[in-house]
Amino acid sequence: LEIADEKIIERVLNRLICTHCHAPYHLTFKAPRKAGICDICGNPLHKRPDDISEMLRVRQRAFQRVIKPVLEYYQQSRRLLVINADGPMEKVSAEIVAAVQSLQNQERRADAPTEPHRAPVIVSGIQPPARNKEAKTACHLILVGAPGSGKGTQAEALRDTFQLAHIATGDLFRENLKNQTDLGKLAKSYMDRGELVPDDVTEAMVEDRLAKSPPDSGFILDGFPRTLPQANALTEILSHFERHLDAALYIKVPDAVIENRLSGRRVCRKCQTPYHLLFKQPAQDGVCDLCGGELYQRDDDNPRTIRSRLETFHLQTTPIIKYYQDAGVLFEIDGQGDVAAVTRSSLAVIKTIQDSLR
Numbered sequence: 001l002e003i004a005d006e007k008i009i010e011r012v013l014n015r016l017i018c019t020h021c022h023a024p025y026h027l028t029f030k031a032p033r034k035a036g037i038c039d040i041c042g043n044p045l046h047k048r049p050d051d052i053s054e055m056l057r058v059r060q061r062a063f064q065r066v067i068k069p070v071l072e073y074y075q076q077s078r079r080l081l082v083i084n085a086d087g088p089m090e091k092v093s094a095e096i097v098a099a100v101q102s103l104q105n106q107e108r109r110a111d112a113p114t115e116p117h118r119a120p121v122i123v124s125g126i127q128p129p130a131r132n133k134e135a136k137t138a139c140h141l142i143l144v145g146a147p148g149s150g151k152g153t154q155a156e157a158l159r160d161t162f163q164l165a166h167i168a169t170g171d172l173f174r175e176n177l178k179n180q181t182d183l184g185k186l187a188k189s190y191m192d193r194g195e196l197v198p199d200d201v202t203e204a205m206v207e208d209r210l211a212k213s214p215p216d217s218g219f220i221l222d223g224f225p226r227t228l229p230q231a232n233a234l235t236e237i238l239s240h241f242e243r244h245l246d247a248a249l250y251i252k253v254p255d256a257v258i259e260n261r262l263s264g265r266r267v268c269r270k271c272q273t274p275y276h277l278l279f280k281q282p283a284q285d286g287v288c289d290l291c292g293g294e295l296y297q298r299d300d301d302n303p304r305t306i307r308s309r310l311e312t313f314h315l316q317t318t319p320i321i322k323y324y325q326d327a328g329v330l331f332e333i334d335g336q337g338d339v340a341a342v343t344r345s346s347l348a349v350i351k352t353i354q355d356s357l358r
């Protein structure tokens with residue numbers, strides 16, 4: 001059922017669903033007889049929490065990315081029927097009925113495979129930015145490590161030394177939360193429990209962010225990917241942008257050390273610089289040395305959520321270590337030493353990689 005994105009937005013934003021029998025309604029096109037009540041079973045209608053403009057954009061991006069191979073698959077096996085889904089319901093139903101009947105007639109006539117009803121028009125998603133020759137030396141990195149392994153601190157050092165864009169998914173979610181966006185509110189429920197935000201939402205957010213970064217600049221992804229599907233999605237997103245990953249830096253730290261680190265961590269509300277009550281105190285209590293912003297303890301840095309985040313890491317994130325090992329781009333760094341020593345190791349690895357790109 002093919003339909004332009006703008007039409008979908010118009011349809012979905014005004015959609016209501018019955019909380020009991022799930023019958024769909026629409027404020028303009030199919031209003032219930034009594035406002036807010038299902039005509040069929042009399043139960044209240046509700047708006048799906050993800051039927052909001054911001055999430056819709058995210059869902060559309062995720063859809064566009066995954067749908068192309070599916071359409072190609074059915075087209076190649078000559079089983080694809082494309083129906084124009086724009087217009088009144090009766091018209092769309094009539095077109096479906098006509099298409100299926102014509103198929104049945106063909107089968108009766110020849111028992112032969114059918115031609116597609118019409119070639120599909122595939123919405124291409126984001127256009128890859130033009131690739132600049134200079135881009136060859138730009139470094140594209142990801143940082144893998146348990147929460148509190150020091151990814152943020154290392155990312156900052158690498159960003160400053162190699163002029164890379166620092167993209168931290170946790171920061172992007174927190175920024176959305178601070179701005180009270182729908183994406184932020186959705187993410188909060190997962191973050192508070194120490195769980196991961198669903199893959200499609202996170203992937204679409206990263207794709208959106210990468211689309212905004214200049215094609216010739218390098219980047220360092222901090223906290224993404226965190227699951228195998230995200231790692232696969234990243235490979236796909238990067239190939240779409242004609243980029244590829246140069247290195248995955250795995251910062252390895254034992255759980256006990258992590259628990260200690262996270263419970264004493266404080267972060268600047270304004271510039272996100274991390275501090276620690278014991279290991280990296282600010283000059284003035286509760287105030288950021290760099291921007292004067294207020295230091296605070298993240299909601300998810302409490303003992304219970306820390307344990308659950310570590311569990312999530314071992315269950316969902318460690319498989320990507322093998323993924324990048326198999327791809328030959330994994331570099332392991334001992335993250336236990338003092339910050340300066342870990343930074344020296346990270347910089348040395350990236351320096352070697354950058355030299356090899358020249």
Ligand code: AMP
Binds near residue numbers: 222
């Ligand atoms: P961080 O600041 O990287 O520790 O992330 C804080 C929280 O944001 C995580 O516990 C997750 O709930 C969410 N989050 C960050 N990155 C991702 C990701 N790649 N996939 C899913 N959820 C994420």
